[in-house]
Amino acid sequence: MRIMAQMSMVMNLDKCIGCHTCSVTCKQAWTNRTGTEYVWFNNVETRPGQGYPRTYENQETWEGGWTLTKRGRLQLKAGGRLKNLATIFSSPKMPSIQDYYEPWTYDYETLTNAPLQEHSPVARPMSLISGKDMNIAWSANWDDDLGGSELLAADPVLAKVSDKVKIAYEQTFMFYLPRICEHCLNPSCAASCPSGAIYKRAEDGIVLVDQDKCRGWRKCVTGCPYKKVYFNHKTGKAEKCTFCFPRIEVGLPTVCAETCVGRLRYIGLVLYDADKVLEAATVTDPHDLLESQRSVFLDPFDPVVVREAEAAGIPRDWVLAAQRSPIWALISTYKVALPLHPEYRTMPMVWYIPPLSPVVDVVAETGEDAEAAGNLFAAIDTLRIPVEYLAELFTAGDTAPVTGVLKKLAAMRSYMRDITMGRDGDPSIPEAVGMTTTEMEAMFRLLAIAKYDERYVIPPAHAEQAHNLEELATECGLNYDGGPGMGGSGPFGEGSGAGTPLAVENFRALKDRQTADTSADPASPHARVNLLNWDGRGTPGGLFPRRGEPHDAPPDPPSTGAGTDPGAGTGRRSEADGGTAS
């Protein structure tokens, strides 16, 4: 047994309202630079839909991920090592910028420069790639909210389903699928990198690109079946989602999770046996991949696992965090979370709770009670299209696990309705899906109440303690809490003395922000506002003119920052998206 810890995520799709806040905050944090204009480490797709980049799920075209050879061995879909090197001069299956979309800005200057004229001037779109005027024809979420349009014909997942069932207009459904890098246990991006620049961190399983080792061979872009490695066309290096490791290391959730409006993201640890990963990824029948991946995870309550974990150097608080992990609960205890496209055999580690809302919507439209367990169960059994579609996404086409999960969600919905209405819960409902009433209520608490500290169980990395030890020896002696040297300014005034490392400073600022009533508490002498994470609460001194104070210049309204990125779109909530299971 080679026991390892993996930081992972689960998203509860019923709660996603498609607002794209996660995409925008992620972009602001990580990819608002030249060279990454087209890059969305986090993107939100409307499904059915083509996805971003277009039709990336069609691995016959893009050749991402792994496949089994005739002899039953695991091989990169794009070919073995020799072929990978032989095709290095021009990568055969790399998506072009057009497959993502050509990023643009607007010629805003004409709005202010244009001479006086009869018609108001127009800011024309300009390509950020060629610098020329362009026609906007596609974006990262062009088919946003277009459930049922003709664009859907190109959805590779729908193509698999509608071979069997023709999609009729009245059977239309849609939901949102937010995607980040899966931080796979068997990452094919890393396996495709000729330089070995992409690595998996042994401590927490986060997959990163070493920017100093990447040589721009751009093979990882093909290798990743989720197309979550991007080529920075300015620097000539690959970049990918970092799972916000600087935040995770100090115990904070990723930016996308922190800002998620639906509060649908869960972050926590999973312990797994690294020696069993390859075997699990090699099972012959793709339908078995879900179970084989679950079997790689180790029960953090098992005393043998706890002992082995400590022997492997996993700190005690990490093991405790693995026991409290919402991920372990959702994947292995309640078994309601499913992996995205297990058939790519990368053993992805961002899992999803499939949405019940397409089913609820159909029942509600018939005028029946959409909260009654019986109605929902029947609908799950008869509604083939949404269920088969979800199965193509999450279980390589096997509908049984999907109906199982949907029934659990339906049962929770109707069981908890009785309780919130002040009636006695009907124990036969949880029983029908193989759960006890206590389990059901605990699952409800995790899914519906979803407290911050239950959604995110993130043990900080253990470097920070060591760091404090180091600073004990080198830092200014007055720099204790409340001392005169407080807050990183040394004896010679602001900024003198040893600087506080960025990670520590961010940690303190964010902790303050999360625990204080206002981020700019005027009562605290060292509360300083960092405009970057000012959250609109409080009125930091110096940001606004004091009330009643005469001033010459008209007061500027606080700017919200121009330069909004194109392509982020404005996710509207559709009528059809009314139901949330929890």
Added chain:
Amino acid sequence: MTSTRDIVLWVVLPYVCLAVFVGGHAWRYRYDKFGWTTRSSQLYESRLLRWGSPLFHFGILAVFAGHVMGLGVPETWTAAVGISEGMYHFMAISIGAVAGLATVVGMALLIYRRRTNGPVFGATTRMDKLMYLMLGLVVALGMWNTIAGSMLHTYGDYDYRLGVSVWLRGIFTFQLHPELMAAAPFSFQAHGAVAMLLFALWPFTRLVHVFSVPFFYLWRPYVVYRSKPERLGARAPRRGWERSERTLR
């Protein structure tokens, strides 16, 4: 008697270029690992690249192998293993012509693509242009030497393996023969001189990617794991504050 001009061109220049080549790479690797990349432009355009890049690369790699043979292996050695002068030249010319043609066609495609595709042209630096100019010159002169010198015998029976090659090997073995280069036909001199300048330019261009050929990929495990460094804290310890070696495992 060799003139000063010959000494400068065929003794000083090679060593200066060699020093810049080696020192330049060391400097670049130390201070600009982040810039050490192919700066692939495939994201912008791949229809022309699909043909141009493999043609050029396979061509130039074959040409490089040919140079190692022709310049690095003395005529006496090939003769000793029974390869006659005529046979050697037949092989060199036939394989060389194919490789040379691939290189030229590939490079023409690449340069055409660089010039005509808007985004690719936009991503072309001044260094790229200078590099292509030098590379183009070297390749053109080299082709001329092969066609005029070896095929059409414009320069009579000039055998570069007894001239240029001996001079070049001498640079590395410190047996200097500037007079051999002084006696070579002009186009051979020009090819050599421009090539030396190209090597001096090499570390400062995207050509550094040639030194990152990832052969190791064939042996390494598919998935690379890395641990945080054993050191304490986020920064490297300052001098004098390193931990005692004993406490490190």
